[in-house]
Amino acid sequence: MNKYVKNEIKKSFAFILGGIIIGVLGYFQDGKDQKSLYALCLAFTIIGIAQIAIYLSVRNKPDYVDRIKAEKEERSVFIRDKAGKSAFWITFGAIAISSNLSQFTKLTVADYGNIILVFMCIGYFSFFFYNLKKY
Amino acid sequence: MENRIRELREEFRMTQQELAKKVGVSRQTIISLENGRYNPSINLAFKVSKAFDKLIEDIFIYNEEED
Numbered sequence: 001m002n003k004y005v006k007n008e009i010k011k012s013f014a015f016i017l018g019g020i021i022i023g024v025l026g027y028f029q030d031g032k033d034q035k036s037l038y039a040l041c042l043a044f045t046i047i048g049i050a051q052i053a054i055y056l057s058v059r060n061k062p063d064y065v066d067r068i069k070a071e072k073e074e075r076s077v078f079i080r081d082k083a084g085k086s087a088f089w090i091t092f093g094a095i096a097i098s099s100n101l102s103q104f105t106k107l108t109v110a111d112y113g114n115i116i117l118v119f120m121c122i123g124y125f126s127f128f129f130y131n132l133k134k135y
Numbered sequence: 136m137e138n139r140i141r142e143l144r145e146e147f148r149m150t151q152q153e154l155a156k157k158v159g160v161s162r163q164t165i166i167s168l169e170n171g172r173y174n175p176s177i178n179l180a181f182k183v184s185k186a187f188d189k190l191i192e193d194i195f196i197y198n199e200e201e202d
Contacts, residue, residue, distance in 0.1 A: 074176050075164045135173045 012051040019044025039114030083127035091120045137196040141169045158182040
């Protein structure tokens with residue numbers, strides 16, 4: 001396996017480990033802090049797993065590895081910025097809607113915030129892959 | 136934006152990888168440029184024109200109707 005890919009996978013595992021540590025810390029909390037820390041744990045884990053999936057899918061494709069390595073290449077920056085922009089506005093809208101939905105459901109604003117945190121990660125990577133294909 | 140990158144690349148008998156290396160981008164970027172899916176920055180456009188020793192307007196075709 002390419003050395004660069006190996007190192008990036010190790011970093012991704014460290015990211016997941018960070019999420020697990022946050023989750024463990026959350027176990028010893030109570031109330032809404034616990035839920036927020038669990039949501040952060042889930043977000044870290046999703047990001048770490050997504051990154052590992054990306055690097056494993058390209059480990060035997062030197063052309064794709066070069067592409068990922070070219071992080072500062074303008075097209076890569078363009079794709080990441082576009083994905084981030086899309087994820088930001090969707091998250092913004094979701095927060096605006098969920099802050100009002102709490103009046104009609106048993107979930108609190110903090111609960112919606114935790115859910116949005118997780119879906120923001122899923123949304124960003126979804127738009128990232130979509131833009132990677134599109135451009 | 137339409138361009139003549141593929142046409143010039145074949146004329147110069149250059150692979151996509153060779154052109155990518157010459158202008159400092161990935162092969163995927165060259166593919167996206169050739170297919171018109173991605174418009175380059177002025178910086179990249181200059182690098183591509185320099186690679187073929189042509190003027191930018193000889194490579195990239197600006198169509199006012201696109202705007």
